[in-house]
Amino acid sequence: MDSIIVTGNGPLNGSIPIAGAKNACLTLMPATLLSEEPLTLTNAPRLSDIRTMTTLLQSLGAEVSGLQDGQVLAMSSHDIHNHTADYDIVRKMRASILVLGPMLARDGHAIVSLPGGCAIGARPVDLHLKALEAMGAELDLRxxxxxxxxxxxxxxGTFEFPFVSVGATENALMAATLAKGTSVLKNAAREPEIVDLARCLRKMGAQIEGEGTSTLTIQGVDRLGGATHPVVTDRIELGTYMLAPAIAGGEVELLGGRLDLVGAFVEKLDAAGIDVTETSTGLMVKRRGDRVQAVDVETEPFPGFPTDLQAQMMALLCTAEGTSVLQEKIFENRFMHAPELIRMGAEIDVQGGTATVTGVNRLKGAPVMATDLRASVSLILAGLAAEGDTTVSRVYHLDRGYEHVVRKLSGVGAKIERIKGE
Incomplete structure (x- = not known):
C-alpha cells in the first residue's frame, strides 16, 4: 500500500494549477444517460472516482472515452442495454446513486445498489428516493x-427537502428535466456544482430556473440533446492548496482560482491572518505574520464554510495562536483526522460534533494514517509545518479526490514524495 512522506521544509513559492471539480464531474457524467446524443466534458479531473463512474456508465451501455490525458470525457448513451447498477461498482463511491434519476426519467425503470464511499457518517439516500416519489416513481428496496x-x-411534482442535500438535489434535478409537467424543488442545495449541472442541462435543452437559489423550477421536456461543457473549478482542491502557504509560509498563486467559489472560506482565512488577492490568472495567498490567529469555524451548506475543508482548516489551526472551536454540522464522524493530528503534537479535544483546537508552536513529524479523502490531505498539509518527517499511510483515499498531489506541492518547493507499497 502506497504512502506519502512529507518533510517540513520552510516557505512555499510558485503556482499550482487547480483542476476541474471532482464533485461536479461526478454529477455531470450521469447526465449523459438523459440523452441519446453525445455529451462531452472538458476540464475533467484525472481521479480514481472518475474512473469508477466511467466503469459504472460503461456497465449500463454508455460509451465513455478519455481524450487529452483524460481531461476531455467524450460520452454517448445511445444504447443503454442494462438498467442495473451493480453493487460491485456502486459500493466504491456514493455518487453512483446519481444514475438512478436519469435512467428512471429516460426509460421508466432502474435498479441501483445502495452506495458506499467514505466512512464519515450515515449519509442516507432517503431524500433521493422521496424526491423521486414526489414525481410519481414507484420504489421498492430489497x-x-x-x-x-x-x-x-x-x-x-413539488418536493421540499427537510434539510439541504447536494446529491438528492442533483438526482431530482436530472430526473425532473424529462418529467411531464413542472417540478419545483424547495430548500434545494445552492452549491456551485448544482449551478454547473443546471447550466450543462440547459445546454442539452432542459428548461431550468433558479439555480444558485434555494428553489429550482424545472419544466419537463420530451427529450434532451447533446452538449459540450467545461467542468467548473474544484473549490475544495482550491481551498486545500490555499492552505499550503498559510501553513508553511511563502506566497503561492492558485491558477484558475475564483473568489466566488470560496467566499466563506476566505473570510475565515482573512480573520486568521492570511491575505488572498485576485490576480489575472487566479488567486494569490500569503500569510501576514509568522503564526496565524485562532478562529472559530462552523460547517454549513453553501454559501457557508464547506465541510470538505474542515479537516484541512483544522490542520492550519493546530499551530495558530490561541484556541479555535470547530463545529461539524453536516456529517457525523468527521473528526477522524483529529487523533492522527494529535500524534503529531496537536492539542485537540473532540466532544461530539465539536473540536476544540489549542495551537502549538510547532507540530512534530510522525507516522499517521489517512481515514478518508479530506483527512488524508489534511495530514499532508500538517506535515508541511511539522518538524521532521511525516509518513501518511493509506493514501489511496487521496487518489479519489486529488490529482498529482506530490507534483503540485513539490512544484512550489515542498519536500514530498510518494513511496510505492508492496
Missing part, C-alpha cells in the same frame, strides 16, 4: 438494491 419504476414516465 436485498440492498433500489428497484424503481415509473410505467407512464415521471410526472412533475
Amino acid at each position: 436485498e440492498g438494491y433500489v428497484h424503481a419504476k415509473a410505467p407512464g414516465g415521471l410526472k412533475g
Whole structure:
C-alpha cells in the first residue's frame, strides 16, 4: 500500500494549477444517460472516482472515452442495454446513486445498489428516493438494491427537502428535466456544482430556473440533446492548496482560482491572518505574520464554510495562536483526522460534533494514517509545518479526490514524495 512522506521544509513559492471539480464531474457524467446524443466534458479531473463512474456508465451501455490525458470525457448513451447498477461498482463511491434519476426519467425503470464511499457518517439516500416519489416513481428496496419504476414516465411534482442535500438535489434535478409537467424543488442545495449541472442541462435543452437559489423550477421536456461543457473549478482542491502557504509560509498563486467559489472560506482565512488577492490568472495567498490567529469555524451548506475543508482548516489551526472551536454540522464522524493530528503534537479535544483546537508552536513529524479523502490531505498539509518527517499511510483515499498531489506541492518547493507499497 502506497504512502506519502512529507518533510517540513520552510516557505512555499510558485503556482499550482487547480483542476476541474471532482464533485461536479461526478454529477455531470450521469447526465449523459438523459440523452441519446453525445455529451462531452472538458476540464475533467484525472481521479480514481472518475474512473469508477466511467466503469459504472460503461456497465449500463454508455460509451465513455478519455481524450487529452483524460481531461476531455467524450460520452454517448445511445444504447443503454442494462438498467442495473451493480453493487460491485456502486459500493466504491456514493455518487453512483446519481444514475438512478436519469435512467428512471429516460426509460421508466432502474435498479441501483445502495452506495458506499467514505466512512464519515450515515449519509442516507432517503431524500433521493422521496424526491423521486414526489414525481410519481414507484420504489421498492430489497436485498440492498433500489428497484424503481415509473410505467407512464415521471410526472412533475413539488418536493421540499427537510434539510439541504447536494446529491438528492442533483438526482431530482436530472430526473425532473424529462418529467411531464413542472417540478419545483424547495430548500434545494445552492452549491456551485448544482449551478454547473443546471447550466450543462440547459445546454442539452432542459428548461431550468433558479439555480444558485434555494428553489429550482424545472419544466419537463420530451427529450434532451447533446452538449459540450467545461467542468467548473474544484473549490475544495482550491481551498486545500490555499492552505499550503498559510501553513508553511511563502506566497503561492492558485491558477484558475475564483473568489466566488470560496467566499466563506476566505473570510475565515482573512480573520486568521492570511491575505488572498485576485490576480489575472487566479488567486494569490500569503500569510501576514509568522503564526496565524485562532478562529472559530462552523460547517454549513453553501454559501457557508464547506465541510470538505474542515479537516484541512483544522490542520492550519493546530499551530495558530490561541484556541479555535470547530463545529461539524453536516456529517457525523468527521473528526477522524483529529487523533492522527494529535500524534503529531496537536492539542485537540473532540466532544461530539465539536473540536476544540489549542495551537502549538510547532507540530512534530510522525507516522499517521489517512481515514478518508479530506483527512488524508489534511495530514499532508500538517506535515508541511511539522518538524521532521511525516509518513501518511493509506493514501489511496487521496487518489479519489486529488490529482498529482506530490507534483503540485513539490512544484512550489515542498519536500514530498510518494513511496510505492508492496
